[in-house]
Amino acid sequence: MSPSAQFTTAEIAKRFLLAGNARVTLVSLKTGVRFTYRVFQRDEKGPHFVSLLTGPDNTASYTFLGTIFEGKGYRHGRKSPLNDDSPSAKAWAWAWSYLAKGDMPPSCEVWHEGRCGRCGRLLTVPESISTGLGPICEGREAV
16 A cells, blocks of 8 residues: 655655656645645646546546646636636645645645656655655656
C-alpha cells in the first residue's frame, strides 16, 4: 500500500502538481466529497493537462478536464466531456485558484497517493512522502 500524505502548504502542493505526472485528491471538509485528479505534462515546456478520475482503474480511468498554462492560469477544456459547472470541475478550478496564488484552499484537504509527482515511483523516504517528490526528482526544477 502506498504511503499517502496530506499537503500542509500550498507551495509544496503546487510544486508537486506541476512536477509532470501528479495524482492528487481534494477532500471537502464541509461535505466529505472527494475528487481525484491527474496533472500531466507531455514535455517540460508545454502546458499541464488536468484529468478527473472517472472510472474504477485509478491508473487509467481519467477524463480530460482542462489545462494549466505556464504553471498559473487554469482553463476548462472545450473538448472536455465534463461540463465546466459540474461539481468536480468547479472543485478543481476553485482549489487551483488558491494554490496558484500560494494559498491552501480553505475547508479542503489536498492529498497525494504516495507516488512521486514526477516519475511515479513509490515514495519510501519520509521527507519525500511529505513533499510528494522522490530524492532524485526533488532536485529537478518544476515549471
